[in-house]
Amino acid sequence: MSTAHADDLHRSAATSRAPSEHADPPPAPSRRSRWVPRGSQLAAWAFLLPVVVYLGAFYAYPLYRNVDLSLRHYTVRSFVQGGAPFSGWDNFRQVIDNPTFSTALRNTMVFTLVSILFQYVLGLALAVFFHRGFRLAPTLRALFLIPWLLPLIVSASTWSWMFNSESGVVNYGLHLVGVGKVDWLTSPHWALTSVIIANIWIGIPFNLVILYSGLQNIPAELYEAASLDGATGWQQFRRITFPLLRPVSAITVLLGLIYTLKVFDLIWIMTRGGPGDSSTTLSTWSYRYGFGSLLPDFGPGAAVGNILILIALAFGLFYIRLQRSQPA
């Protein structure tokens, strides 16, 4: 079990408020020491049994069903009654040959990378700013969490109305500075940008909180020494903050990647992937196949879903490797 990083971050978050709780992190070997005699393996597994059964029934089985869906030719009838013929890679071939595939893949990449870039840069800037510590800083930092805590459908519908071409407040703001009307959600040129903007807004708090806790682990003496040496704020950031924050940054970005690849609600509610395919990502495309029309086509939908899993897993394995290589 590799909770090393979770443990570490949790501890760092905990120490900031209650140093006594984890005052003495046990050295690595003692964490693995067993206070239970080896004979109680069985008892230990009894504690794990519910989760193991659960993982089998509610993770492994749905995933298996999904793979099965993607390898058979299903109709609505055979979906209910079973007996769909095995069709090998047909669904995958059909999906990859579809012109929407390259669009969806490209949109997924653009959506994910641009979102992450802005979330990270803005989150880091805000974390550094709040780290200065000033009156009201803790309260304001807490308020910054709100976008991340709101149900996605709430954020999505709010942004939909703000981006409304005729009556949206965004276009009104642009009008005030002399920019003409932008069809945010109804123009194929802007739809993807619109959902990216909303997604950046939602993701900033996550980056801010994790990076802020990382900043708290950088010893204050380093900054004191640097300022004695006459280093400017920017130099301190470049020479101390950014390099020492690199492990936390890597984890933040990778977690962000895995999360952002999966985003569905926001895009579906704001644009349904449209107009045309202009804001369709792999997740909304998969949903469109399966549930987007009255005639569900689960085979190709599942195939798209499985391709998405593979991409997420690739980043996921990278994340796990990174996490394990970190000192606990």
Add this chain to the structure above:
Amino acid sequence: MTSRVLRSRRNTVIGIVLTAVMLFPVYWMINVSLTPQQDMRKSPPDLLPLHPTFTGYRAVLDDQLPYLWVSLLIGLGTVTLTLVLSAPAGYALAKLRPRGAGLLGLLLLIAQMVPGIVMAMGFYGIFLNLGIMNTWWGLVVADSTIAVPFGVMIFAAFMSGIPDELLSAAKVDGANLWRTFTAIVLPVSRNAVVTVSLFSFLWAWSDFVFANTLDAGGDMRPITLGIYKYIGNNNQEWNAIMATAVIASIPAAVLLVLAQRYVAAGVTAGAVKD
């Protein structure tokens, strides 16, 4: 040190401005929820709710109340299921560490990476075959998949900080593993219990993918579908939509006020929000 005081004051002002910019969409949601329908398409829009109307909120009371109750029920059900499954597992992973525990931890980590839409499609077939489509408890099961891996990780991380001496002492006093778990480990882990409960409630409350695929046709639909139905209506009454959105945001607000430190700890503990 007046320059320092000045700088701190300047930072506070900048901080307030930044927060105001960040929270503008939230303000706008509230503003629109109070705007009379006939002013909705006015140009320029009213930046302040000078003529507030509560018709939007009345519509919520008339139409959406049942959805809110269902969401509450599903949220509480998800919290219960998540705690029951993840607290003992976290304890075992943190302290008992049987052979094979490492693999289980890895699987839990990977489980968090599976996209919700993929799970939804898998569940759809299963629910259809079992005839449990459109049930609130079916949705509890589906929603718990978002929270259980996270819960186990949080509990494991937290419980590994409990001193071994405490547990050995209980053993000396004759407590068996279960008794040690319920009488010592759980009470000491109150913070983890709160963190896991808060997040599993919030995620279940906010879920849209599972609700819209597994519970779109029944009588027991959650509030996210209530909003979705409003949006889908042709005569989009945006003050009613935004009023529902405001109400649906209440749990998030309550959570932030009552349990801010747990929220920060939960985010930091490596949450992959679905």
